[in-house]
Amino acid sequence: MEFMEERIRRDGRVAPGEILKVDTFLNHQIDVSLIRQIAKALKEHFGNREITKVVTIEASGIAIASITAEELGVPMVFAKKSKSRNLNSDTYKSRVYSYTHDRYYDIVVNENALNDNDKVLLVDDFLANGQAMQGLLDICRQAGADVAGIGICIEKSFQPGGKALREEGYDVLSMAKIKSLENGTVEFEQ
Amino acid sequence: MEFMEERIRRDGRVAPGEILKVDTFLNHQIDVSLIRQIAKALKEHFGNREITKVVTIEASGIAIASITAEELGVPMVFAKKSKSRNLNSDTYKSRVYSYTHDRYYDIVVNENALNDNDKVLLVDDFLANGQAMQGLLDICRQAGADVAGIGICIEKSFQPGGKALREEGYDVLSMAKIKSLENGTVEFEQ
Structure with missing residues (x-):
């Protein structure tokens, strides 16, 4: 999407280690009008798929998921990052590897927040190696929920996450690649 | 506010240790239309104070802050919980004690996200002992930002946080007490 590329060109900052800093408008200070534009683009693409929930992971995905859920008129759910090793019997849980922090963490979703009647739109701010998204997919599988699509703000297409998801058959829409x-x-994909 | 009390009566659940679980509509699965109602109530009360930013802490405050920021037509900023002990020179930082987890954590806000021209509305899902809110106030002080008010979804008024903030002169508006x-x-305050 042109609007997202323009914003990244204007306010993004490249840091060592192929890191794109977007903390002035996307994941620390947040330009909510940009998020609304993203939500409208996601609705245009995924709006006819009878989505029942928008699901993301804390923390940076929450603003995007909230406003997208409002566009679609459905609730949103955010998976929590769990530090405890307690296995609650009433949660879905998946282990995620973070390349950024070189460690594993667990993400959890309450069983009453997701079930086999749900049709889910997964959203997140970044897609790079796709570990977090695979964790969310694992949780949807455990819940028996259908995944109607995946909406991403910024995909680093030089990393393998997006390609793998598309090869698995998921419809991944990224605002900027x-x-x-x-x-x-x-450099953006054309 | 009647709408918030009604929702808590209907969907809240009291757990041992005077814990109110609202994870089916406020801080795990989120009813975005309820958040919009909260945002409108905050706008009605604080809307004429020339607020320039809505500020919260990750993660549960983000949905509320995002939609409130959209109502007010300003950006939102969420303080990050930092696990690292690195002192970045370009961040404001405050130490917060969590009664829930019985440990200290640091919250950080980038210096470029807040400055002495800002007039801030602080928001959060819960106010109990007020430690997190005091951390946000500390960060606003470091930035030289004015605090125009504090908006809370659920205040546990049997705990001292709200009373202390009001005694310090802050205008605290809670959707339910x-x-x-x-x-x-x-039992709600009348």
């Missing part, structure tokens, strides 16, 4: 962050420069 | 959770029953 970044081909390269080499030499401190953002 | 809970006087007691004894014997598994929710």
Whole structure:
């Protein structure tokens, strides 16, 4: 989407390690009018799929998921990052590896928040290696919920997450796809 | 507010330790239309104070802050819970004690997200002992930002946080004030 690429070009900042900093408008300070534009684009693409819930992971996905859920007129659910090793019997749980922090963490969703009548739109701010998204898919599988699609703000398409998800048959819509962050420069997929 | 009390009566659940579970509509699965109602109530009360930013803490405050920020037409900022002990020179930082988890954690806000031209509305889902809110106030003080008010979804008024903030002169608006959770029953302030 042109609006997202423009915003990244204007306010994004490339940091060492192929990191794109978007903390002035997307995941720390948040321009809510941009989020509304993203939500409308997601509704345009996924709006006719009888979605019953929008699901994300804390924390950066919550603003996007909330406003997208409002567009679609459905509740939103955010998976919590769990530090405790307690297995609650009434939660779905999946283990996620974070490349950023080089550690595993668990994500949990209450059983009463997701079930086999649900048709889910998964959303997140970034898609890179796709570990967090695979964790959400695992939780949807445990709940027996259908996944109607995946909405992403910024996909780093030089990392394998998006390709793997599409090969698994998921409809992944990314607002911006970044081909390269080499030499401190953002290059978008055409 | 009547709408909030009604919803808590209908869908809230009291757990041992005077805990009010609202995870089916407020802080895990989220009824976004309820959040919009909250945002409108906050706008009605605080809307004429030239607020420039809505600020909260991850994760449960983010949905409320996002939609309130949209109502007010300003950006929102969420303080991050930091596990690292690194002192970044370009962040405001405050230490918060969590009664729930009996431990200290740091919250951080980037310096470029808050400054002495800002007039801030602080929001959160719960106010009990007020530790998290005091951390946000500390960060606003560091930034030189004015605090125009504090908006809370559920205040446990049998705990001291709200009283202390009002004695310090802050205008705290709570959607629901809970006087007691004894014997598994929710009693509201009149």
